[in-house]
Amino acid sequence: MTPQTTAMTRFDTYLSRINTRLSELLPACFYDAPAVCDAMRYSMEGGGKRIRPVLMMESCRICGGDPEDALDFACALEMIHTYSLIHDDLPCMDDDDMRRGKPACHIAFGEATAVLAGDALLTEAFHTAAACAFAKQHPDRAVEAIALLAELAGACGMIGGQAIDLQSEGQAIPLERLQQMDRLKTGALMKAACAIGAVLAGAAKAQRDALERYADALGQAFQITDDILDVTSDSETLGKPVGSDAQQNKSTYVSLLGLEQARKAAAAYTAQAVSSLGLFGEEAAFLRNLAEQLGNRIS
Amino acid sequence: MTPQTTAMTRFDTYLSRINTRLSELLPACFYDAPAVCDAMRYSMEGGGKRIRPVLMMESCRICGGDPEDALDFACALEMIHTYSLIHDDLPCMDDDDMRRGKPACHIAFGEATAVLAGDALLTEAFHTAAACAFAKQHPDRAVEAIALLAELAGACGMIGGQAIDLQSEGQAIPLERLQQMDRLKTGALMKAACAIGAVLAGAAKAQRDALERYADALGQAFQITDDILDVTSDSETLGKPVGSDAQQNKSTYVSLLGLEQARKAAAAYTAQAVSSLGLFGEEAAFLRNLAEQLGNRIS
Numbered sequence: 001m002t003p004q005t006t007a008m009t010r011f012d013t014y015l016s017r018i019n020t021r022l023s024e025l026l027p028a029c030f031y032d033a034p035a036v037c038d039a040m041r042y043s044m045e046g047g048g049k050r051i052r053p054v055l056m057m058e059s060c061r062i063c064g065g066d067p068e069d070a071l072d073f074a075c076a077l078e079m080i081h082t083y084s085l086i087h088d089d090l091p092c093m094d095d096d097d098m099r100r101g102k103p104a105c106h107i108a109f110g111e112a113t114a115v116l117a118g119d120a121l122l123t124e125a126f127h128t129a130a131a132c133a134f135a136k137q138h139p140d141r142a143v144e145a146i147a148l149l150a151e152l153a154g155a156c157g158m159i160g161g162q163a164i165d166l167q168s169e170g171q172a173i174p175l176e177r178l179q180q181m182d183r184l185k186t187g188a189l190m191k192a193a194c195a196i197g198a199v200l201a202g203a204a205k206a207q208r209d210a211l212e213r214y215a216d217a218l219g220q221a222f223q224i225t226d227d228i229l230d231v232t233s234d235s236e237t238l239g240k241p242v243g244s245d246a247q248q249n250k251s252t253y254v255s256l257l258g259l260e261q262a263r264k265a266a267a268a269y270t271a272q273a274v275s276s277l278g279l280f281g282e283e284a285a286f287l288r289n290l291a292e293q294l295g296n297r298i299s
Numbered sequence: 300m301t302p303q304t305t306a307m308t309r310f311d312t313y314l315s316r317i318n319t320r321l322s323e324l325l326p327a328c329f330y331d332a333p334a335v336c337d338a339m340r341y342s343m344e345g346g347g348k349r350i351r352p353v354l355m356m357e358s359c360r361i362c363g364g365d366p367e368d369a370l371d372f373a374c375a376l377e378m379i380h381t382y383s384l385i386h387d388d389l390p391c392m393d394d395d396d397m398r399r400g401k402p403a404c405h406i407a408f409g410e411a412t413a414v415l416a417g418d419a420l421l422t423e424a425f426h427t428a429a430a431c432a433f434a435k436q437h438p439d440r441a442v443e444a445i446a447l448l449a450e451l452a453g454a455c456g457m458i459g460g461q462a463i464d465l466q467s468e469g470q471a472i473p474l475e476r477l478q479q480m481d482r483l484k485t486g487a488l489m490k491a492a493c494a495i496g497a498v499l500a501g502a503a504k505a506q507r508d509a510l511e512r513y514a515d516a517l518g519q520a521f522q523i524t525d526d527i528l529d530v531t532s533d534s535e536t537l538g539k540p541v542g543s544d545a546q547q548n549k550s551t552y553v554s555l556l557g558l559e560q561a562r563k564a565a566a567a568y569t570a571q572a573v574s575s576l577g578l579f580g581e582e583a584a585f586l587r588n589l590a591e592q593l594g595n596r597i598s
Contacts, residue, residue, distance in 0.1 A: 031459055036454055040454065092414060112391045119458055123421065123452050124453050126449040127453055129445075130443075130449060140438040146425060146429035147430040149425075150423070150430075151430070155422070163336075163412075166332070166412065
């Protein structure tokens, strides 16, 4: 077995645990108005790469923890990522009709139900984190992890990136602002994945710092690759419309630097991610592979 | 000083602590796109009765705790209440232009910013709860309280009530369904206030049970009074449009039972709230007064 096969097998193991657990965690509707619960499940079960929860479980593992201890927090993070996509796709936001190859939540269930389904997923994320078995056993680590999750998902994290995005519409913005936007909009949840994995494992500061540097570089590479795919891919491969950045007049790495330079920037950030994990030695092979595969992804 | 004056003084003391602390807790915007943070502050500082946070601090106190220990959780609960109003007022939801006597968040800041401001307040609520000093000192009580907060604000709580509301639009619904809707939509956060106050104080089960019965009756009385005021009050007194229930063809206590029977039902629930606190003796005078004053409120 090549190292890559080993890594992919582990990815699939995590993926299977995450998808099974997500399905168990989503609330069953006990009243006669199931649309919101149906919409939550529809959007959660809509595929998605599950990169953030996988990152969290593996971050917990390489810091000496049991990845199962991070499973519910990992699912919570994926709920937050999914709610952000539901709200992002709303007519008053990016107004996208397709997501992960199927109609966006507001197309399938209507706008009001999509707003509530997003709200409910965000809320359920914190319920999942606070009510899990690990939180009962290690409440000190759990409150630290919940505070991190909320900080990085909120106005000083992911939502901050969306706020910059919103206030930049139709303008050419400087590269520095684009980087700040990406660091918040995409990077914050990557950082949450790695930092929370470390906190749940009771990691040393140096381990957590290294993982946060990895997450930061990975997030930048990931967002630049997204910008590139929006220009070079097709909607069938991506599962969502292409060309929407240009159509919405959004500044991206490609519009600011050109395709060639954008590719170089993505490769440089990927290399930075790979090199930031030195202190973990061979144990970090999976995370290094993951960074490289995400840099070469086609969807 | 009459007992009522004493009670009102305590209410004002709580109110002042809550408003000061809320202002400190709202995030300062560190990037050049302040609209979302401005909108959060605009809606939080828009007045409001602050009943839920006051209930929480007093519930903590009568269970033997220090109400200051509940202050940050109380602010978190008020953030959740406020986010729910912002999203409720959106064009795709109730489409209300006025709230607490001033333009609704989406009127003042636009729809997209209002969606994000609501999301950010909900997220900040959990940050506030998990990052507070009390959570560091008593992480076991804090995770229990956070789990309760999320459960009662989510699809099995407040959002469930909104889901029923949404799927009942334009229909006459039976009284039983109206009660279930009110119990979730309004009662769930009242219950959160009382139950979390008890949990933070390390209350005995009987104390928490009594407070939950009080919250349940109070929530029903509160919602029926809301229905009544929507018919009998004017928009200047209420700070929001009146007659909107009838206009939106919503079933209410008034439309189902008539004004007279609705008033009787509100009074019966208020009496039930008052009588549920027997085990606290004189210590519960403030909560009994509060129930009576809310039953007699004019806005």
